[in-house]
Amino acid sequence: MSLIAVGTVAFDAIETPFGKIDKVVGGAATYITLAASYFVKTSSLISVVGDDFPSAFLNEMSHRGIAQEGLQIKAGEKSFFWSGKYHYDLNSRDTLITDLNVLADFKPVVPNSYLPCNYLMLGNLDPSVQLEVINQIPVRPRFVVLDTMNFWMDIALDKLKEVLQKVDVLTINDEEARQLAQEYSLVKAAAKIMAMGPKYLIIKKGEHGALLFDKDQVFFAPALPLEEVVDPTGAGDTFAGGFIGYLAHTGDLSFENMKRAVIIGSAMASFTCEAFGPERLMNLTTEEIDTRIQRFVDLVDFDILLIE
């Protein structure tokens, strides 16, 4: 059940209508591996940071079973930095700064110690980098999940389509699904996107929940209405980490179990929204997670009699 996650490990500066933080640890692979760590004892990180990245945080990830042979630490260079500002509608945001730094010439290396790989999570990155990782894994993993965004659809669509042919699941938001498929109806968009390669499509809708499609079925997972949403940054990555972590833990890739994994991912993402950065993912208890999952169960629970 070896799980590899590739993606950024970085710093973020975030402004929401309700608060602001100048520098906090972020990055897709950070959220993915931390979320997955609640379901798998070990996972393997592929990423790059500068020597400005706090070793204390890397140690903490280590303690959570996140192997770092595939994490490159570039002496004298700076870590990737992203700064964004959310609209009052926390579902949308503007990017203010993207300092690629170490990411500019990132050549991912998959260490032999990570192989064989059964579960591969490709966090949001240049599709060329995602492809390099896939190509370094000699035996195709049992299950590959891809996250991407509109930016890569705009500037690297052909490469992205190449990656799409090699994955089992794609996770994107509703706007991106419509862009990628050139189709308004999400049902039609899903069919078109699955024809590009992935057997499953997950459409993430932030505070509106998530949809899981396969060829014949659709499942809707709600998002939990939260008392306080502090910062949604990393929620999508946390979702992906919880999703693939749960699947790796159970080893069951049926649609029924994938529905559970979507609920688990949503529950984990709801924690991430409660604080700036990955703080909430550092020390959750099993009880907290179970209580949160139960709230999802209660949220959509109804029994119905058909009408006469």
Place this chain on the structure above:
Amino acid sequence: MSLIAVGTVAFDAIETPFGKIDKVVGGAATYITLAASYFVKTSSLISVVGDDFPSAFLNEMSHRGIAQEGLQIKAGEKSFFWSGKYHYDLNSRDTLITDLNVLADFKPVVPNSYLPCNYLMLGNLDPSVQLEVINQIPVRPRFVVLDTMNFWMDIALDKLKEVLQKVDVLTINDEEARQLAQEYSLVKAAAKIMAMGPKYLIIKKGEHGALLFDKDQVFFAPALPLEEVVDPTGAGDTFAGGFIGYLAHTGDLSFENMKRAVIIGSAMASFTCEAFGPERLMNLTTEEIDTRIQRFVDLVDFDILLIE
């Protein structure tokens, strides 16, 4: 179980990114009573039209058990006309034309034949008109549902707050809930709004589903991902009609049953989106409705094992 519905009966002109119709029957009370007619044998309409309104349509409503003693037909005047254009995101729209016509000096009259009233649906209208209806009903109905919109929050907030004190359920969209409560978190907004009077709040989120709140609980009903969305006009009114119609039919006002009513309302609304105007509501079969409800059941159905 006598059900009264007040609201517009009107003409609409609608443009969506996928089609256009110059004149179609519309109006809140039209959709409300048609949707409710699948659950209650009779209902009572309070509204006003000009003599340009097609009597064939009114006859059709009559055949569906919709009493019209409270429908004023103004000779030589024109029916209310609304024209709107939807954005590519069908969840938002611009109003192009609002010709009040007969609505400008509408004085609603509740006929004695409509009394006693057990279920009252106040469709979106000037809160003063809604209040006049409430005040003409000598014994408070068992259950009062209010629909309104941001327009009335902008220009008639005090009157709206007066109405809010007299109703059991308010239905509005998420943006309106945030505006009314001056609160971003929907959980906090719901608490503030329920403190204004209603025991229950339904937040309609269009293609993202609906939330039902009471003081202690929240329920999330999904919207069905549709293959073709032709025109969402009237979906909210259809939802309200299905909701109150089902409650009137069952007479059960428990939270559990209200959850069912929200699913029923959502199912009925999904039909309305499939055509311009109320066409789909004119001749649904029980089988079609049951099949649709079953799709909602399947859409959110999962069983979960808590994590060890």
